[in-house]
Amino acid sequence: MSGMKSAYDLAMERLGGESNELTxxxxxxxxxxxxxxxxxxAETEIMxxxxxxxxxxxxxxxxxxxxxQQQIARIKADAEEKKENVRQKA
Incomplete structure (x- = not known):
């Protein structure tokens, strides 16, 4: 793949990991x-x-x-877990 790399790809390069191309x-x-x-x-912040x-x-x-702050952190952690699951599925 040529062109710009995503933040994820750049982070993986810096950490020495392999960057798998996403579908x-x-x-x-x-x-x-x-x-x-x-x-x-946003909904949590408003509430x-x-x-x-x-x-x-x-x-x-x-x-x-x-x-x-705890609720927002939990929402973000859940999202990261879901994103990692998506990345793992190849």
């Missing part, structure tokens, strides 16, 4: 995972921001922020 189906699946992940993160807007207690607000 069009895999690329589409990865793109769909990214799109769904962005939507879930927690609404809770924060109505919370007057600083301790409860801190707990809401912590929970928000």
């Amino acid at each position: 069009d189906g895999q690329k589409a699946a990865l793109s769909e995972i990214d799109t769904k992940t962005k939507a879930k993160v 927690f921001d609404q809770q924060l807007a109505t919370e007057a207690d600083p301790a409860k607000a801190a707990m809401i922020l912590q929970t928000r």
